[in-house]
Amino acid sequence: MKNLSILGSTGSVGKSTLEVVSRNADKFQINLLTANTNFSLMLDQIEEFGPKFVFLEDTEAQKSLLRELEKTKINTTLLTSEDQLMEVLADNNSEIVVAAMVGVAGLKPVYHAVEHGKNILLANKESYVVAGEILNSLSSVTGSTIFPIDSEHSAIHQCLEGVKDKDSISKLILTGSGGPFLDRDIDDFGNVTPEEAISHPIWKMGNKISVDSSTMMNKCLEIIEARWLFDIVDIEVLIHPEGIVHSIVEFTDNSMLAQMSVPDMKIPIAYGLGFPERIISGSESINLDTLRTLTFRKPDYNKFPALKLAKESIKEGGTSFAILNAANEECVEAFLKGKIAYLDIYKLIAKVLDKSDIKDVKCLDDIFQADKESRLMTREHIK
Ligand SMILES: NC(=O)c1ccc[n+]([C@@H]2O[C@H](COP(=O)([O-])OP(=O)(O)OC[C@H]3O[C@@H](n4cnc5c(N)ncnc54)[C@H](OP(=O)(O)O)[C@@H]3O)[C@@H](O)[C@H]2O)c1
Known part of the structure; x- marks a missing residue:
């Protein structure tokens, strides 16, 4: 036990x-x-x-x-x-x-x-x-x-099982369903309500991550998470609305490995709990007979500018991650409480990042301090 x-x-x-x-x-x-x-x-x-x-x-x-x-x-x-x-x-x-x-x-x-x-x-x-x-x-x-146990990172972990030579990996491709506004007209983003933002078409999740999925801030956080987990810099995002392929690893011979399952967190959780063995997840299996198409497309960075922030933060390093995350947490909470509009989420985060001094991180307190300052600044802008 x-x-x-x-x-x-x-x-x-x-x-x-x-x-x-x-x-x-x-x-x-x-x-x-x-x-x-x-x-x-x-x-x-x-x-x-x-x-x-x-x-x-x-x-x-x-x-x-x-x-x-x-x-x-x-x-x-x-x-x-x-x-x-x-x-x-x-x-x-x-x-x-x-x-x-x-x-x-x-x-x-x-x-x-x-x-x-x-x-x-x-x-x-x-x-x-x-x-x-x-x-x-x-x-x-x-x-x-x-x-x-995040599904994308679990997928990459599964694809990397048995890979001994890290140099044989050319890139990681994180898939994302695109959230509820993938095909919504960008001119209509100003009218997005909290109820619409938390209505994810595929995954049933908590409110905060649902809003993050709708802005693609979730994918931005996942790029950084993948960077820390797998120590690989070349990470791309690919939109896959069906939510069946959970991520892909491409190797130097141009071979790709992907992990597929129905979108159900019980699968990556069971993989993590049982590892290195496989245990029962209680999830459904994919019905390949009825699964007609799997589609992939590039993300639209104009519509979802939060995606750009991952690479910028990775380049900046230090406290930039804490500043980014704290501003996002504050903005999502304010949006859910009706204090700011949907489009303000990205605008405020970008403003806070722009006005903050990025410092080196030597200990946990440096992170807590950056988190606190970023929250204070974000709340001021929200006001
Ligand atoms: N949901 C998914 O499918 C999914 C997938 C991948 C990754 N994740 C990640 O997993 C995490 C949880 O997501 P979720 O969707 O499960 O969130 P959630 O449904 O909102 O659940 C959050 C949990 O954290 C507790 N909590 C909230 N604030 C807390 C605090 N200040 N101190 C201690 N506990 C606190 C909540 O307790 P109460 O119930 O009492 O509020 C609840 O048990 C997030 O980081 C998310 O990004 C989620």
């Missing part, structure tokens, strides 16, 4: 992870589940999976959960402070840490888990985007592994 700690268990990736766990109940037991406010779903998950520990970030939600737990005979300990959470993450029962919370709020626990040599299954791309260099060098010292 492998012991799992799932950070963000009440979210879309967290729930899919627990679905895979329940299909493989003989292989995994739950050590820790965490969330922000959703105490009622957490209670259901406690009843079903019997974790040793749970943690809720929000103190009011902690109180509500405690009241509910007191009515039962359940033997789960509710952690009430960040220190307690860090202690449980570091102990021997957290063998595998699934990082499935949203946003840079995941950075502290992810860093702590890497510091203590844990095997990380990474969905929380924001943390890795802003601190990839630091997390990679720390993991090489502590023996921690950072294993992708």
Whole structure:
């Protein structure tokens, strides 16, 4: 039995992870589940999976959960402070840490888990985007592994299995469905509503990543994530509306390997949980008889300018990733709350990047400082 700690268990990736766990109940037991406010779903998950520990970030939600737990005979300990959470993450029962919370709020626990040599299954791309260099060098010292469960990066990992010579890889091609506005007229982008932006045609995901998919900021973050994961600079994006091919690796002999499956996060999650073995994911298989066409096209950088920001940030390095990410998190939240228009998201991020000083990153605090300054500046512009 492998012991799992799932950070963000009440979210879309967290729930899919627990679905895979329940299909493989003989292989995994739950050590820790965490969330922000959703105490009622957490209670259901406690009843079903019997974790040793749970943690809720929000103190009011902690109180509500405690009241509910007191009515039962359940033997789960509710952690009430960040220190307690860090202690449980570091102990021997957290063998595998699934990082499935949203946003840079995941950075502290992810860093702590890497510091203590844990095997990380990474969905929380924001943390890795802003601190990839630091997390990679720390993991090489502590023996921690950072294993992708983002579908594109899982696909690349699968295509690279058994590849011994890194020089034989000529490029990585990250596919993307194009989101809900792939074919919407650019002149109509000013009218996009939050409801439309979170209605992804293929994937069912949390609100933040759904908005990021619609602006293609998600693909921008994924390029940076791929850069840190695979240490390869030549990374392209290809639009593939059917969402069947999850990414492609091209080799120096011009051969390409791609990974295909239905768009269902349970597949990359099961790959990560079972690796190096394959375990049951509970996903459907592709019906090749009815699958008539797979189409690919180049992305439209005028329509989705956020895509350009990945290469610029990689060139700039240092705190540019933290500034980019924080401005995006603030803008997406403001857009979802109706405080700014859809087109303001990119405009404000570009403005904040333009006005910020990019500094070297020597430690985690440099990242937190850049994150804070970028948020303050973005909020000023939002006002
Ligand atoms: N969804 C996908 O298909 C998908 C695919 C690839 C990668 N990802 C990445 O995976 C991550 C999670 O995405 P998601 O779609 O699963 O998001 P989601 O549905 O919004 O779930 C987010 C989870 O994080 C928790 N959370 C939110 N704020 C928190 C905070 N400040 N501290 C601690 N926990 C917090 C939430 O708790 P509450 O429920 O209590 O709010 C919830 O459990 C993101 O980084 C995303 O980019 C997602």
